Amino acid sequence: MSDRLTPRERFGxxxxxxxxxxxxxxxxxxxxxxxxxxxxxxxxxxxxRSLARAQLRAQEVYGHDFISIFSEVGLIxxxxxxxxxxxxxDLPVLRAPLLSSAAEHARLExxxxxxxxxxxxxxxxxxxCYDAIGDRVxxxxxxxxxxxxxxxLVPGEDFLVELTTEPEAxxxxxxxxxxxxxxxxxxxxxxxxxxxxxxxxxxxxVISPRLYxxxxxxxxxxxxxxxxxxxxxxxxxxCGDTAPMLDILPETNADLVSLDRVDMVAARDxxxxxxxxxxxxxxxxxxxxxxxxxxxxxxxxVATCRNNPKGYxxxxxxxxxxxxxxxxxxxxxxxxxxxx
Amino acid sequence: MVYQDPSxxxxxxxxxxxxxxxxxxxxxxRFRYFADSGNQPWATYxxxxxxxALYGSRHLKRLKFDNSLAALRxxxxxxxETERLFRARQIGRRVVATMGDxxxxxxxxxxxxxxxxFYPDCIWWLPFMNESSVxxxxxxRAGIGESACYSRAALGAFIKRSYFPDPALCIAATxxxxxxxxxxxxxxxSLGFPVFxxxxxxxxxxxxxxxxxxxxxxxxxxxxxxxxTDYGHSVREFITAQFRSLHQxxxxxxxxPLGVSDLQASLxxxxxxxxxxxxxxxxxxxxxxxxxxxxELMVIEFGNLHFYSDVDEWxxxxxxxxxxxxxxAAARRYLGPADALRVIWVTPPADPLLLSYxxxxxxxxxxxxxxxxxxxxxxxxxxxxxxxxAESLLQASLxxxxxxxxxRVAEQVRQYQAEGIVISGILGGxxxxxxxNLLQDYLTKELDLPVLSFDVPSPGSxxxxxxxxxxxxxxxxxxxRRRTADGGHE
Numbered sequence: 001m002s003d004r005l006t007p008r009e010r011f012g013x014x015x016x017x018x019x020x021x022x023x024x025x026x027x028x029x030x031x032x033x034x035x036x037x038x039x040x041x042x043x044x045x046x047x048x049r050s051l052a053r054a055q056l057r058a059q060e061v062y063g064h065d066f067i068s069i070f071s072e073v074g075l076i077x078x079x080x081x082x083x084x085x086x087x088x089x090d091l092p093v094l095r096a097p098l099l100s101s102a103a104e105h106a107r108l109e110x111x112x113x114x115x116x117x118x119x120x121x122x123x124x125x126x127x128x129c130y131d132a133i134g135d136r137v138x139x140x141x142x143x144x145x146x147x148x149x150x151x152x153l154v155p156g157e158d159f160l161v162e163l164t165t166e167p168e169a170x171x172x173x174x175x176x177x178x179x180x181x182x183x184x185x186x187x188x189x190x191x192x193x194x195x196x197x198x199x200x201x202x203x204x205x206v207i208s209p210r211l212y213x214x215x216x217x218x219x220x221x222x223x224x225x226x227x228x229x230x231x232x233x234x235x236x237x238x239c240g241d242t243a244p245m246l247d248i249l250p251e252t253n254a255d256l257v258s259l260d261r262v263d264m265v266a267a268r269d270x271x272x273x274x275x276x277x278x279x280x281x282x283x284x285x286x287x288x289x290x291x292x293x294x295x296x297x298x299x300x301x302v303a304t305c306r307n308n309p310k311g312y313x314x315x316x317x318x319x320x321x322x323x324x325x326x327x328x329x330x331x332x333x334x335x336x337x338x339x340x
Numbered sequence: 341m342v343y344q345d346p347s348x349x350x351x352x353x354x355x356x357x358x359x360x361x362x363x364x365x366x367x368x369x370r371f372r373y374f375a376d377s378g379n380q381p382w383a384t385y386x387x388x389x390x391x392x393a394l395y396g397s398r399h400l401k402r403l404k405f406d407n408s409l410a411a412l413r414x415x416x417x418x419x420x421e422t423e424r425l426f427r428a429r430q431i432g433r434r435v436v437a438t439m440g441d442x443x444x445x446x447x448x449x450x451x452x453x454x455x456x457x458f459y460p461d462c463i464w465w466l467p468f469m470n471e472s473s474v475x476x477x478x479x480x481r482a483g484i485g486e487s488a489c490y491s492r493a494a495l496g497a498f499i500k501r502s503y504f505p506d507p508a509l510c511i512a513a514t515x516x517x518x519x520x521x522x523x524x525x526x527x528x529x530s531l532g533f534p535v536f537x538x539x540x541x542x543x544x545x546x547x548x549x550x551x552x553x554x555x556x557x558x559x560x561x562x563x564x565x566x567x568x569t570d571y572g573h574s575v576r577e578f579i580t581a582q583f584r585s586l587h588q589x590x591x592x593x594x595x596x597p598l599g600v601s602d603l604q605a606s607l608x609x610x611x612x613x614x615x616x617x618x619x620x621x622x623x624x625x626x627x628x629x630x631x632x633x634x635x636e637l638m639v640i641e642f643g644n645l646h647f648y649s650d651v652d653e654w655x656x657x658x659x660x661x662x663x664x665x666x667x668x669a670a671a672r673r674y675l676g677p678a679d680a681l682r683v684i685w686v687t688p689p690a691d692p693l694l695l696s697y698x699x700x701x702x703x704x705x706x707x708x709x710x711x712x713x714x715x716x717x718x719x720x721x722x723x724x725x726x727x728x729x730a731e732s733l734l735q736a737s738l739x740x741x742x743x744x745x746x747x748r749v750a751e752q753v754r755q756y757q758a759e760g761i762v763i764s765g766i767l768g769g770x771x772x773x774x775x776x777n778l779l780q781d782y783l784t785k786e787l788d789l790p791v792l793s794f795d796v797p798s799p800g801s802x803x804x805x806x807x808x809x810x811x812x813x814x815x816x817x818x819x820x821r822r823r824t825a826d827g828g829h830e
Binding site: 005006008009010012015016017018020073130131135136138186188189192193194229230231232325 | 353354357360361365368382384385387388390391393394395396398401422423426427430470471472474478499500501505801
């Protein structure tokens with residue numbers, strides 16, 4: 001791509017409501033970067049330099065607009081005490097949640113973000129990428145929101161039941177996780193990575209809008225408000241079907257929302273004057289469809305969304321699958337570029 | 341709302357992040373730019389260095405900062421300027437690029453209430469602050485490469501159109517000044533931006549002429565003397581005519597009247613700023629030890645150029661800084677040791693890390709000649725304001741002899757008992773190549789002081805080892821001279 005602006009300059013204009021030379025392009029290239037760099041996944045998520053080098057390689061190959069420091073959403077839960085296994089060529093797997101129920105929330109103890117779990121891997125990766133290309137490309141690091149972390153600290157199904165049977169204990173646990181997450185966020189800020197708040201398990205595919213508003217949203221908002229103290233523009237990503245909760249999303253105070261399985265026309269009509277939209281090419285399609293079809297569909301998506309009043313970022317709905325063919329991602333980039 | 345400044349200290353990036361946690365939300369919400377445009381949510385600016393580092397200002401991770409709330413305000417306000425300029429256009433203000441004259445034309449622009457002047461020239465810091473070649477590369481592709489000074493970054497910014505909104509007008513001063521920047525201005529015009537050319541004449545500096553008198557009140561401009569020859573008269577008439585023409589043109593472009601009372605009101609605001617800066621510098625340079633770091637002092641001095649795009653809020657910040665340094669001086673609470681070595685810094689260092697490093701090594705800046713002498717003195721308000729502005733241009737650092745600059749330095753050496761002089765040359769700056777040696781020769785002979793001169797290398801994350809060694813050696817020379825002067829005791 002021969003552009004007038006660097007990705008950082010482009011993002012800088014987007015967040016102050018100014019037109020850009022083209023819309024930013026943001027396939028959510030996370031662990032897929034390991035495949036691009038021909039790297040074992042375990043190396044990617046256990047070593048900051050490896051994670052960074054994979055991300056830089058992917059950015060070099062595709063020329064997309066953001067670096068994404070991320071592997072999976074158990075990061076904070078692991079740092080707080082849940083046990084994970086690290087398969088050689090797969091993402092970490094939760095083996096033993098720290099707590100058996102939300103009622104055990106008092107067992108959560110303050111931890112040092114830089115010595116707990118793999119958080120230091122993220123920070124090291126952020127440092128490396130920032131030093132390498134931080135003047136030109138925004139460095140994003142995805143941080144799981146409290147609701148998603150809770151589902152990695154307590155057996156997931158049990159916690160979902162407790163939302164109804166033990167709502168006070170669930171809230172208490174979420175509050176403690178929120179406080180811990182603030183410490184992690186602060187550490188990340190000092191490493192110059194812009195946090196992206198991800199709450200995949202607060203999706204409409206998992207909980208109702210009522211439960212979302214009661215248990216997920218307040219904690220998302222508290223983190224976002226905390227980050228707004230630093231004047232940061234915060235992306236909130238929620239996986240799956242968020243159609244039922246579209247109208248609630250502005251209450252999170254997020255600046256940009258990354259949407260997955262939602263009709264973007266509806267999203268634009270209902271949110272477009274209040275939020276910058278990011279989305280939402282189907283990740284199954286980017287994995288399996290032929291490149292020419294991907295390019296065509298992405299171009300159509302961009303044509304639909306590009307005039308969103310508060311701005312738009314052409315993205316995949318969720319993470320690009322690890323084994324997605326490179327040609328497919330390149331087709332996405334071409335479609336987004338020409339559509340823009 | 342309780343927030344108290346901690347004991348004065350220069351602190352690193354991460355320390356500000358930690359300290360910022362104690363800053364109440366109410367304070368963040370209280371300080372806003374464009375206060376007259378309503379309670380806009382985007383108008384806050386009290387944020388720590390990490391905010392701006394996250395958006396690409398990588399050098400902030402390496403600098404040291406004053407730990408006062410006033411300094412935090414100052415940094416947040418200065419670093420926020422790009423956004424402020426775009427917001428200005430969004431709320432209907434007319435943004436005018438003033439270029440090359442460094443501080444003289446903005447008061448004229450400010451007189452038109454809805455207009456806002458800014459200096460693209462100041463973009464020259466960005467390659468250093470961002471540790472980035474992005475803007476220099478863009479300038480190189482447009483035809484100006486390493487043979488010109490870092491001010492070429494401004495051309496890159498014009499090409500990018502993402503560092504400031506397209507100006508309603510560019511006022512381009514040229515002539516007896518920086519030829520590198522004149523080339524930048526020509527290329528800006530070639531990009532299609534509307535340019536009004538302002539010719540700066542050569543000043544004939546008269547020395548030893550008993551007819552020469554000071555222009556302004558004592559203490560404001562001790563060196564400049566009116567040239568009362570026929571040449572001097574014609575120069576003053578020429579530049580005044582230039583300014584009258586600019587005055588007319590501005591009214592047409594901005595579609596706003598720019599009457600004498602408007603200009604006088606503008607000059608009063610500008611004088612208030614200049615007065616505050618003068619007082620801050622006086623406090624800082626006269627105190628027994630440092631009450632404000634050199635970096636903050638330089639940023640404050642450069643605020644005289646265009647007030648970082650909001651003169652009212654900048655004035656409030658300067659008030660805050662002055663209160664802070666006055667309280668420190670009164671309480672004898674200092675930032676650095678009393679035995680720091682007192683030096684004058686000549687030519688802005690381009691790389692702000694040099695000032696932090698110099699202070700780390702035990703130097704204390706007690707005077708400066710940052711090439712903006714024309715932006716420092718207060719202006720006569722009650723006379724013809726256009727003529728007053730025009731004549732103030734004749735005090736410009738760069739449009740006369742090197743001796744003029746040297747005498748300004750010498751004056752400060754005597755006033756603040758400086759023990760040495762640092763001259764930082766700008767790589768590619770043609771005037772630096774010529775002037776540095778002349779300045780060094782003059783100052784060494786006249787003052788018998790050690791002078792360290794060097795060219796600031798290209799933007800990067802570190803100070804080159806060789807340069808560090810030279811600064812350290814310079815510090816050792818100054819220490820040895822002080823020991824000798826004290827009869828072997830320091």
